[in-house]
Amino acid sequence: MSSKGKVSIVTIGESLGLSFSTVSKALNDDPRIKKSTKERVLAKAAELGYTPNAMAKNLRQNKTNTISVIFNDLENPILTSIFGTISNKMAPDYITTISDSRFDPELEKAHILNALANRSDIILIEPTIKDDKNLLLLKNHTGKVIVFGVAHDEISCSSVIIDYKFGGYISAKEMLDKGHTKCAVFGTQLYFPPFTEFIKGISQAYTEAGIDFDSSLVYGMNSSSEEAFQQTCQLFERSVNERPTGIITFCDILALGVFKAAKLYNFNIPNDISVIGHDDYPLSEYTKPELTTIHLPKKKIAKNCINIIKNILNENKSTIQVFSSEPVLMRRESISNLRLTKVE
Amino acid sequence: MSSKGKVSIVTIGESLGLSFSTVSKALNDDPRIKKSTKERVLAKAAELGYTPNAMAKNLRQNKTNTISVIFNDLENPILTSIFGTISNKMAPDYITTISDSRFDPELEKAHILNALANRSDIILIEPTIKDDKNLLLLKNHTGKVIVFGVAHDEISCSSVIIDYKFGGYISAKEMLDKGHTKCAVFGTQLYFPPFTEFIKGISQAYTEAGIDFDSSLVYGMNSSSEEAFQQTCQLFERSVNERPTGIITFCDILALGVFKAAKLYNFNIPNDISVIGHDDYPLSEYTKPELTTIHLPKKKIAKNCINIIKNILNENKSTIQVFSSEPVLMRRESISNLRLTKVE
């Protein structure tokens, strides 16, 4: 039944007494091939379980109709929503393929080399690190590269920027406005460019408020709630005076770690400890207390990506295009106002 | 600077006065090539920005070191966690590539054909529909296919099964035990096999309880909270007697839609309406009220997948392997007990 050896257009041709070139044309619905032949070929192909070999085809045609997305946190539903939208809008003409670098430059390198080696038409990448090494790999392919997240001077290509610095700024400003001058910051690995930008925004808010920002309270971790939980517990062990009153996180999942710790220590959020998230996960609006967080305009971001992708593919513009969007503060319940008399 | 025309081993050879065959060996660190030549080649390759062509290489070697994952909901953090784990454990020897079918058989077909055409070593697929058409495409490749989620008789290959029927059973049983005999069910598209299984489990629980299950209360939708929200609102418009007292959902994100509607209508969960989720998103433990839900053992599921993948790749076993795991009920606060006097 199933032909063990691989079946190619040659196989089909042989078993039909046709040349492989006729088979090729028939399979591609070439008008020069007569209908009855086409039908015979199609039938035989189905019978033999023929699957075209994309590698041979693409090698020949120098075109793959493939989009590679390389980013860092497959478990972040905001980002996956964006990339899922792109995948969906580009299908079925283009197949989108997603890879997770997990904030690991080595893994990112493997994914870049893979995308390059497979001659993806578009490489949409959220760089793991602001470092020449990996981005340099893309140097000769800037026309098909889209940098996602943060602008990178190391390489000049189209980008879809999210203003993480502004996000950090409004996070810190909200805390400061409510009287939280001593805040801890939980984020991803410190070298992750979006987080670096975020910190810059926080610093700026502190500077504007005329308050020193204590950078020893910045903690880089992997983006799981577990580490945030551990770190929060350590902070909770401190004496009241040593303890920050607010925690600024760079992802709602990190804020969740704070929730966990608060539960364990029987601390009330926001009265005993205030917290702000980032990303605005769908569920964050319904936590107890409702999580104040920074919302990412995912629809707009996805649209920006799709615009650039289409322009590149249509070769309309060889010019570099940069789109930027601003996050917005979702003021909810997880930050107390120290400037008011505390109300029970 | 950047060589416009594509650079290949031939290009490198020409600019170095070497044959491309020598270049190839040098690039692959063949012991027969002398060190100084290797260095010259490597330097030139770097200078020219050479990127190996995976299509040519794979075409020749008939090996791609590639794993394709095809599933339906990129925004589900439980599933992406599982596939991210697999990707991570297989890297860097194997590159894992993820595609989202979005419960759309046509899109799924495109992804299957792509994985096949690219000769992925492993195709891990969560079928969108219990239908011959797409699965038949994989018929001649069962050795490299792993079915994820639900057993499919249409094709005989290794599988990683999640006992969704059991999940449906314990969901409904929990509702029934608490006196909720009239329950609505929110799920994905009705044809989605995991949801079909889930419903079977619900029916079984009702049958065992000697109660008729009203299948007109089963609603298939896309897995966004928006549709669940709309549908819940419609249910809330009914008179108290017509209204279900409980809503069984097939995903926490659908339960979220119920939360939204409850907020709008000022209905209390669980007193006015009870709800149970499915999947156990990280944040679900911290909603208000805490969401009772069905937990998927994601670590174990990922491990099962990795085991099978490694066995296939090592060709240790050509036997079909099937692993199954059971979800577990996380009893929290979103279901009221109608059998007790209601307490405020």
Place this chain on the structure above:
DNA sequence: TTGTAGGCGTTATCAA
């Protein structure tokens, strides 16, 4: 309407 020849970029075998 169908067949032939050449080439896409590699690797592998064999010869030099």
Place this chain on the structure above:
DNA sequence: TTGATAACGCCTACAA
């Protein structure tokens, strides 16, 4: 230690 040649599966002139 290096080079020439064939082959992987396919598409595309061009020839028949």
